[in-house]
Amino acid sequence: MTETSRDIDYAALFDAIPTPVSLLDPALVFVDANQAYLHMTGRTREELVGRSLFEVFPPNSDDPQGDGMESLRASFRRVLETGKPDTMVLLRYDLPVRGGEGGYEERYWSPVNTPLLGEDGSVVLIINRVEDATSYVRDTLAGPSEPTGRGGDLPMVGGKIAESELYARARELYEHNEILRQAHAREHEVALTLQKAMLPVHMPLERRSAAVRYRPAQGSLNVCGDWYDMINLSDDRFAVAVGDVVGRGLEAASVMGQLRSALSAAMRVADGPAQALYGLDLYARSLDGALATTTVKIDIDTHSHTLTYSSAGHLPPMLCHPDQYVELLDQATDVPLAARSRPSHRPQAITSYVPGSVLVLYTDGLVERRDESIDVGLKRLAESLARHRDLHQEEIADNLLEDLGMNSGTADDAALVVIRL
Template identity: 60%
Template sequence: ELRSAHARERQVAVTLQEAMLTVPDLYRHDDNIAVRYRPATTSLNVCGDWYDVVDLPPDRYAAAVGDVVGHGLHAAAVMGMLRSALSAVIRAIPSPAQALEVLGLYARSLDGATAATAVKVLIDTRSELIIYSSAGHPPPVLRHCDGSCELLDQATDPPLGARPHHVPRPQAGLPYTRGDTLVMYTDGLIERRDEDIDIGLARLSTALTQEGSLSPDRLADALLDRLGVAGGAADDIALVVIRL
């Protein structure tokens, strides 16, 4: 009976996670966006990491990744609320910084959300510009066509809900060239116990430099493999690869 109950709980958890990670607009980007999700190996296959892609016609779209502290059903439930809120806000306020401001206010009302992190990017395909803002999240990496990599780390702020008062969040812009690749991820991809995070960032940049010419789908798998987490890791992982 215990085994049967555990199996039912796991099936409910998996169904819940799949429903919350469904991204309708992603299907219109099959050729240029790939996503991957890997739960922590010790979890019920549910976690607090998430990703999202939102089309903003006629010539813009937004992408986000986020991370709620913890594993299991509670973290997944908080993740679902934050993800849905940000997905709704960006449709009305297409400014990454302002969208994260609103999300931060909402996070302060949710138990378990005050240490959550997120990064939001707005990609303007007409002006070939990336506009971004980060709430305590590891920086996305832009891989240029020549193989060089650049961190999107000029608009970083504390995690969601961490401030006792409302303060405007920073925002930055970065031009890109058609064919560049943007990688967004959660900390499970790069962080290792007893290792500085800069080492993990360097490892990711090296892998991008060497494998960046692959298609987004193949590149996503190559990054997981090169960073040693293809089969999962001790922490959750969400990964978004965008060919600009």
């Protein structure tokens, strides 16, 4: 913090902001308001602070539009539920006339509601910024029009006609936005159901020290095309796989679910990872949307302390040895699923490990960034893995996500599996 920033009186700064701004708690009770807001509404700070917004400004029951309060409530509700700003279309919300005279003054507003988040990500305050558009609605469009410069004038518009037309168009836009929001909410609910059905939160394995994490892309549905799976093969052997379908949304999620189920079945009957991926490649050719899917499968033998693996175009898993050396498992990498004109057998490699090593499988969303080479992300992951390798697998997973910036949101979804061998 600089010397100048320490000297700023932020309370005075807030009060001096020329744009009308009020602060509301999650119960929509006024916490503060700046001078511009007080001047615009004709209220004092004492009349606002500690009282509910809708107590201070009750709705006009005689308003023929009758939806100002409900629209405003809906906006606040979206902010509280999503933790994201909400910009409203032109809103009519009449203010009670002061001085005990009764009645309401017709007013039009352009509000923006922005959340202030606490350390746990919850909304602790709502910043309610408003612009009074009443004079624009009433007066600006009420006068004669200017020449168009194209051989004639725009038609003369009366104040009430212009006001009604402007408001009607704004309300129409708002209603369409509400329909889109409801459709997105339904799609979001379906996506969550798919995620719960296809991406287990805990690996259903006994005596296996594994931690899994899934992070959806920022601003997308809560399930995309990444998947992970782990199954027991025998008392001394188990298999793990991760994969990534091209695309996002429900279509990618559907393809992901089918491929994950097919590979899960193949892992149980195939003689090794290469054969399992060969069978999955055959299946992917008959599945729309599966082209260019990447996946990697590893068989882990805890008796012989060996890893047998095969990759279909996927980023190499990382094996961190007890001496902190990080080995890339990249000796059996082939093209993505259905990428060749004809199916062909897949390569397979084997490497040994020392008990206490840590194996990490992941999808590209963990390491890829648009503004840097993929090698930078791989190096960052390897360094983080080596640094945290002595921790419990759950702590390793959390630290990897933190070090690679996944907790602040990314443009792609990511799956991560951490196994203590």
